[in-house]
Amino acid sequence: MSTAQAGAPTRATDAGTATGAVATTPAGGMRAVGLDIGGTKTHGVVVGDDGTVLAQVRRSTEPGAEGVVATAARVFEDLGRATGSPLTCSVGVGVPGLVDVERGMLRHAVNLGVNGDDLPLRDLLAARLGVPVVVENDVNAAALAARALVAADDVVYLSVGTGLAAGLVIDGRLRRGEHGAAGEIGHLPIDPAGAACGCGQFGCLETVASGRALAKAWPTVDGPPAAALFAAAADGDPGAVAVRDRFCWGVACAVRALGLTIDPECIVLGGGVAEVGEPLRVEVVRQLRALGEGSAFLASLGLADRLSMVPQHYPVAAVGAALVAAG
Template sequence: MNAALAGTRAVGLDIGGTKTHGVVLGEDGEILAQVRESTLPGADGVLATAGRVFEALQDATGAPLTCRVGVGVPGLVDVERGVLRHAVNLGVNGDDLPLRDLLAERLGVAVVLENDVNVAALAARALAGADDVVYVSVGTGLAAGLVIDGRLRRGEHGAAGEIGHVPVDPAGSQCGCGQTGCLETIASGGALAKAWPTTDQPPAAALFAAAAAGDHAAVVVRDRFCWGVASAIRVLGLTIDPERIVLGGGVSEVGEPLREEVVRQLRALGEGSPFLASLGLAERLSIVPRHYPVAAVGAAILGR
């Protein structure tokens, strides 16, 4: 077991806009228990959901959980103050919410709060077995968590890793951030759902299945999407130059076909540039194992 996963027993909560996923890690880093519940909106809903998940984890392990709990949430997090703001997906807007202290009171244990992509990066670092790791989250949006020399890099305003808001297409769609042609308008779950709408299965799974079956329109959409992901990795490679790059997020549930297509696009980007090709970005890329609760595990590592 990777040393970064091992240690004392640990508890992590990944609080998302649709679900809250909780895990208990054993001393060897194995997942002893995990619970998933739908997240109720608003501050009161988030607290109630976290409480239900924590109680269910205690029931599953058969013992009180008294260790500090790590919590990952979307939005801007003031780590020092334990405050959350502008977490639109959670129904938390406007004034700063002292979520760390509210959760500590609700759960009856100490809590440490962090952005969800950042905590996922901690688990990605453990999976990759490296101290310089970029975790690329391709979910509803597109963002990266940065671990440099074994430490999270948040940035002066908590905006480090907001790779999705790098504009790449002046003639592209308007992004939710107010800019035009951002990577997130091409390489995100939200963008993919617009480009390949479906009702019977997740859009990413439907798109990759159709492309594999030879649907020309699906191949075009898939290739543009994977070009966008590869372009994000190229920017991160040229600015951070990490030892390892790990793909995760909801779209990564496609699994190895996603990694293979992104690798193909990375190699295509390097065909006209010996310099870019020499960086070997494709060889540094891995993907989170399917169904692995990377953000919840990362939150547990944070709490530990």
């Protein structure tokens, strides 16, 4: 399934900017607000009753607990100005790290400068914003939006961003796991002699197939490393081709592992690196087919045919957060 085949039930009205510019679409029928809080940016959306994205805002994320809350409050206020009226609907928040959904607690969100003890993020945000708040892991939230994109009940969303992780929707329900670690595919070791991973293991998938790994293998000061790498590979640079192929092999290995353990109906690629678009899907499909050349069993699973991508510039994590809030 290609990106075009996936379809999108929502329509982004504007890409927004990192400095806080907003879209200004009429806000009738507001359903929920979604905030995707990342280590570098916080992306907020207002989603209507029909799934349409009515407004978007991006702002740089301030680190630390107070910085995260303050940034979220500014994005929320900007969204209210964009829609022309105060926002009174529920807010869903997607954040990296381990999330206790029942208690609204966040811990080990290193990229946000939140370490150690539980942070009562839900309660802090609810007090600051004055509306009900639900907190969820960002990749899990994105998986809900990915499920809506492909209209299936068994969906894996594979986020290829700074790190590598998956959100699992099984029989229409999120699978978080006993410790909230379900889908941490990036920390599956594939090479015991490989590079050290931030998790303390060696040779994890994330050391091969992540934005961090790609930037290390193909450093550039001219735009996003993934875009630069794929452009150089398309121009025939043999070094770029080698780096691209190893990276896409790693992503294909992640898809294979998810296919063999979850066997989902659809696997959807997203995350910052996926902004490369169709060239990434094509190369991952090629690697998947190569993995199946020596195994009739693996080839029979048709993993390449189950693979699609989030449409470029679609705010999947923020929309997913809004779906979390809407229930």
